[in-house]
Amino acid sequence: MPDLSTSYLGLKLRSPLVASSSPLCKSVDNLCRLEDAGASAIVLHSLFEEQINLEAHELDRWLEPNEGFAEAQSYLPDLTSYNIGPEGYVEHIASAKRSVRIPVIGSLNGVSSGGWIRYARLIEQAGADALELNIYYLPTNPSLNSSQVEMMHTELVEEVKGSIRIPVAVKLGPYFSATPNMMMKLDRAGANGLVLFNRFYQPDFDLENLEVIPNLALSNSSELLMRLHWVAVLYGQIKADMAITGGVHTAEDVVKSMMAGAKVAMMTSALLRHGITYLAEVKTKLVEWLDEHEYESITEMQGSMSRRAVADPEAFERANYMRVLSSYV
Amino acid sequence: MPRTKVTIDGNEAAAFVAHKINEVIAIYPITPSSPMGEWSDQWSSEGKPNIWGTIPSVVEMQSEGGAAGALHGALQAGSLATTFTSAQGLLLMIPNMYKIAGELTPTVIHVAARAIAAHALSIFGDHQDVMAVRQTGFALLASNSVQEVMDFALIAQAASLESRIPFAHFFDGFRTSHEVAKVEQLDVEDLRAMIDDELVRAHRKRSMTPDRPVLRGTAQNPDVYFQAREAVNSYYRACPTIVQSAMDKFAKLTGRQYHLYDYCGASDAKRVVILMGSGADAAQETVEYLNAHGENIGLLKVHLYRPFAVEQFLEALPKTVERIAVLDRTKEPGSIGEPLYLDVITALREAGRDIPVIGGRYGLSSKEFTPAMVKGVYDELKKASPKNHFTIGIQDDVTHTSLAFDPEFSTEDPATVRAMFYGLGADGTVGANKNSIKIIGEETDNFAQGYFVYDSKKSGSVTVSHLRFGPRPIRSSYLISRANFVACHQFVFLDHFDMLASAEPGATFLLNSPYGPDAVWEHLPRSVQETIIRKKLKFYVVDAYEVAKQTGMGSRINTIMQTCFFAISGVLSREEAITRIKQAIKKTYGKRGESVVQKNFAAVDHTLAHLHPVEVPANVTSTFEIRPPVPKQAPEFVQNVLAPIISGKGDLLPVSAMPLDGTFPTATAQWEKRNIALDIPVWDEKICIQCGKCVLVCPHAVIRAKIYESDKLAGSPETFKTAPARWREFKEWKYTLQVAPEDCTGCGLCVEACPVKDKTEVKRRAINMHDQLSLRESEAKNWDFFLNLPELDRTLLSTSQVKDVQILQPLFEFSGACTGCGETPYIKLMTQLFGDRAVIANATGCSSIYGGNLPTTPYAVNGEGRGPTWNNSLFEDNAEFGLGLRLSIDKQTEYARELVRKLAPELGDELAAAIFNADQSKEKGIFEQRERVTALKKKLEGMKSPEAQALASIADMLVKKSVWIVGGDGWAYDIGYGGLDHVLASGRNVNILVLDTEVYSNTGGQMSKATPKGAVAKFAAGGKATPKKDLALLATTYGNVYVARVAMGAGDMHTLKAFLEAEAYNGPSLIIAYSHCIAHGYDMVHGLEQQKNAVACGHWPLFRFNPELVQLGKNPFVLDSKPPTLPLDKYIYNETRYSMLRHSNPQAAQRLLEEAQADIKARWKLYEARASQNGATAPKAAVENEPAKETPHA
DSSP states (O other): OOBOOEEETTEEESSSEEEOSSGGGGOHHHHHHHHHHTOSEEEEEEEEHHHHHHHHHHHHHHHSOOOOBTTBSOSSOOOSOOOOSTHHHHHHHHHHHHHOSSOEEEEEEOSSHHHHHHHHHHHHHTTOSEEEEEOOOOOOOTTSOHHHHHHHHHHHHHHHHTTOOSOEEEEEOSOOTTHHHHHHHHHHTTOSEEEEOOOOOOOEEETTTTEEEOOOOOOOGGGHHHHHHHHHHHTTTOSSEEEEESSOOSHHHHHHHHHHTOSEEEESHHHHHHOTTHHHHHHHHHHHHHHHTTOOBHHHHTTTTSTTTSSOGGGGSHHHHHHHHHHTO | OOOOEEEEEHHHHHHHHHHHSOSEEEEOOOTTTHHHHHHHHHHHHTTOOOTTSOOOEEEEOSSHHHHHHHHHHHHHTTOOEEEEEOHHHHHHHHHHHHHHHHTTOOOEEEEEEOOOOSSSOOOSOOSHHHHTTTTSSOEEEEOOSHHHHHHHHHHHHHHHHHHOOOEEEEEETTTTTSOEEEEEOOOHHHHHHHSOHHHHHHHHHTSOOTTSOOOOOOOOOTTTHHHHHHTTHHHHHHHHHHHHHHHHHHHHHHSOOOOSEEEEEOTTOSEEEEEOSTHHHHHHHHHHHHHHTTOOEEEEEEOEEESOOHHHHHHHSOTTOOEEEEEESSOOTTSSSOHHHHHHHHHHHHTTOOOOEEEEEEOGGGOOOOHHHHHHHHHHHHSSSOOSSEEESSOOOSSOOBOOOOTTOOOOOTTSEEEEEEEEGGGTHHHHHHHHHHHHHHHSSOEEEEEEEOBSOSSSOEEEEEEEEESSOOOOOSOOSSEEEEEESOGGGGGTOOGGGGEEEEEEEEEEOSSOTTTGGGGSOHHHHHHHHHTTOEEEEEOHHHHHHHTTOTTOOHHHHHHHHHHHHOSSOHHHHHHHHHHHHHHHHGGGOHHHHHHHHHHHHHHGGGEEEOOOOSSOOOOOOOOOSSOTTSOHHIIIIIHHHHTTOGGGOOGGGSOSSSOOOSOOGGGOOOOOOSEEEEEOTTTOOOOOHHHHHOTTSOEEEEEEOGGGGTTOOTTOOOEEOOOGGGTTOEEEEEEOTTTOOOOOHHHHHOOOBBTTBTTOOSEEEEEHHHHHHHHHHHHHHHHHSOOOOGGGSOTTSHHHHTTSOOSBOSOOOOTTOSSHHHHHHHHHHHGGGEEEEEOSSHHHHHHHOSSOOOBOOOTTSOOOEEEOOOSTTHHHHHHHHHHHHHHHHHHHHHHHHHHHHHHOHHHHHHHHTOOOSSHHHHHHHHHHHHHHHHHHHTOOSHHHHHHHHHGGGGSOOEEEEEEEHIIIIIITHHHHHHHHHHOOOOEEEEEEOSEETTTTOEEOTTSOTTOOBBTBTTOOOSOOOOHHHHHHTTSSSEEEEEOTTTOHHHHHHHHHHHHHSSSOEEEEEEOOOGGGOSOGGGHHHHHHHHHHTTSSOOEEEOTHHHHTTSOSEEEOSOOOOSOHHHHHTTSHHHHHHHHHOHHHHHHHHHHHHHHHHHHHHHHHHHHHOTTOOSOOOOOOSOOOSSOSBO
């Protein structure tokens, strides 16, 4: 039996199979099932500061008496307390920690500097083993330049790192002009891990009703390639551990991720599509693959096909692109 | 340890004590007592125990009668129990009150005393209700202030337990129930000390239990009933002493000594006034002031009115008294005098004291009762022949009962800060002021008082806050008329109100102004400029909306204006004030989330930089004046009576100005141009497909459509828009969609309903919102021109098409309903279809308020002067009232037909036969019958026989009348259900329209049996645990009732069809209409979308049950919506009424969601089964919205 263990964010994990942040993680029962199916760590669903604020403001808006009419000075009872804010999430972490033995990684999506830090501390205090900063930022203001966006990211990581002691991973999108440089900056800012990459909602058009409709399709293995590419390029150039998320669907995808240089491979869409028990199948097949190919451990293969480890580094560069195009001719 | 000082209102004070010393609380909403029930329900749902450590059971009943019955039962089974009520509610309790008193059962009913509906309903305070129960055997104990409410709530309970006499503890509705004041809160030890557990156990021992069986409620006969009735006498004799003992015991605990009759003033006074209630405080302030200025007068404040304690009463009166004036806050038409007056005379007579007594009425319906009026009464007592049976506070120029008084007389304490704030309901002014009172009351040594005057409209409503703070106790139970601080929170008010009339010379004037200190002057009306200069006002401006915008506060400027008040008024130092405001913000908003707190903190921090003093110029320079309340062309009655009410001067109208019997003209809302919309819809004639959906959904009938021949455009204003009419029948005609800019409330429902999207920019519709101010003048001209375009002959239109219905003139317009109201589009539709022959019985509730609240009312008339006739009888009796209208009409029609038959030879057999056999099933037939009746009346003019004259008086009844019984779910599902059921069973031809908002909307959102499972409402603070009653399905069980459940937003054609079928059905019809409501807690602009969601998730399945289909061999039950496709949570969690439960009790929310989802599934199965019976196939395909004939791509 090959050794599947790996380490990520300084955490010893029994395998590289990590259940990524998804609605499945909202239920403690599911967390237990994920652990049973072979997940070596769990990234909880994200605590969205924006959603907390939105809910708070909505509640405030509609509970604030609209005192203009003598008979109806308000329309809803304003109770003594509400579970508005991070309390539910914090309780969920605590509950998760009580229920599973594998590491539990909190996930946070903030909108304000104060919010990131406040909630990061709460997540740490609740007992999370690590924190994943889910930076879901879509610049729409054309006057905001790339340096400013990058600085926002690095300052955020610095601030959070300066506020908590548990390891911090950064999950972000791929759209940077100089992706390796950006990742290096995050690395230098103190990120213990980089989770590559976030998948963005890409709205669709309803042509009959002329409406923009939210859309998030589950990923497939083809999306893995971009992640492999950047992990392979970055491997060995940064200190932070790398995780691949998005497009990990099969044992082969996991192997590729490891060979590119990732410490863990995170799965979401495959579990949503096939169910939690699918993770056990992937694990079984991963073991089979390793046995079949006579690998003794996961660590053995990590980075083995990174840019610096392959015979032809150009395979990861622009020339490669040219060759692909020419092959169609 | 000193007791906590709290700033609360009278209702909270009463509820605080009642909840602590009772076990069962039966409640029902009625203004102004509803908050007592709301507090009780909330405290119990939050687990707050009574003094014995158990949480009181709070149960909402279907009516006050039901609450009284439940109270009676709870008491009989040995619990300590209470209820709260007012006005009509107390009257509904009378039968049980006799029973409870007859059985010597201790309890206290807390009453926020209110006027009784007579010539008109009034929600405001007087003693007409409590005076109507003085004969029941209940003791009546009056509290005059908020502190007394808390104290007497306890004293009454203690005395009731000991005396076994039940008590009605009352205080003045609004003036005391809603006045916020700083009071000392009783603590649990006080309550324990006053409530003797031995007496509680004695009460329990008397209870009904099979372990010690007794029998009560016997039927007695002439031999013994009388004696048994007299058997209680000793208890009533003992009661006053017991009450005084309780008062004495209370005094030892708290230091506040009360007496059954509290005298104040000169010990050797010769003139004494006697009264009870909040007016006594104003009277005491006046007496103290006048005595300090050389007078020698006294005041007797009555607390225990029943049992009337003659001995203690006489003891309280000074021996020197020579003349007495008794003031009653009630009216008993036809009596020798009002009750307190008669009691005083009887007491004096029985004691052999021959003192002249005059009696008078004051303060009905919260009419102001001021020191000036009090002085007027004392002055009257000085006269050689003082007027008896007088009134004070009004000008009675008909029967000349009124006393004169000097309105300039004032007893205001110069040391008291008197501040007035003019705001909008929506801008948070009242909330901010309540907060300020709390800050000053609880954080400083000052006494504090706040009272709030509200509008009669539900949208764009104006509030005036009256705040007093000072070092001495405040007894001023009247509005401020000499303010040293006036704040105007809305710049547009300057155009409407003379708010500076109340400003003292040298006062401060704070204005929320979009114009800065250098620019504002030129934007003030002349009279405002003149007053500022003449009174030497200190003038400040702040652009609160700019601060709100910068700090994410939206339209709420409460915190900003509050900060300005503290910064300018000097009540506290700026630094201390800001600290206190922030503490208050944390306390108030902390539970709603940190970001809410931070937003308010930011508003405070940004405010002072935007607050500027204005250097007042020496001269008046403005070229415009305050707008007249109504235009010059308004009818005389509107000019003379309604206009003063609109401009806040209704108090000055004399008796002679008022209709004798409550009859008012209709079609008056058109004259009150409120201009409350910031944005109004603007028609894009180029892309409009003329579908009429915007017209249909407009809650205020401000979007109208007409088609007309193009020559009618002659003389049209420059900006008047028109488009070729898209009707096959009117090919060469023009079409115009016009908005009434000054009547629109800016809800935006029309834009949401528009199916068109501009091909080049899809966010644009065929109707889009633009700012009102820039369009007001031009669109007002266009509106006037539009109104003068001819109405199309209705017979040329198909009323079964939404597109054609838009052309029908609405006879319900510009109501004061909430912005985006979900009810009014249904009423408007009814008036478009049947308004010229509609007779409406309207249950009390939202629809009676926006339908009939003064000053102006929305039911209108057509060009022939015909339109709906409307009346609101009561809340509970509306179905019966409507049936009575039907019976009366049918009887007169029958009699008229008998007379036509009898007089046929003289009238001409042809005309008589035509009238007699007229087919009025269609509108055309009705119009033809009208013409025949006109001819008939003409013929009758020349006939002198009694039969002919009788026929002339009822000839109009030969034309079909459409009776509509309209009300909300509180009426139909709860208080009026028995009557509604009976009317449904009657088989008579009435149409019942239930505007189902799923809560008691008008009284502020209390749970009804229409409230769905899982929704939070007042009285259901923990989420409603039981499902909504399926009233529609119940009604179908009769088999001969037409029933439809509709939702205009989900199926406009379906709604239209249901209305037409209901009216066509010659029997009872019931339409239950989904009405989105502000009480649901979301932006009403999404109301139509939520209606769609309600149907799509199966919460609100559309169906029609038409008994006529049975005769055609068909299944009468037609399911009109598709099987549920939307998960319930996707519908309900768009609304705060549901989502807040997820925050307050997530587990309960989840459980109730799952149960409700299962309920939907089960009910859908049942409906499918009903729809499949009698050979009918699968549920009929959905009758959805009328397709917008052409592509939405414009």
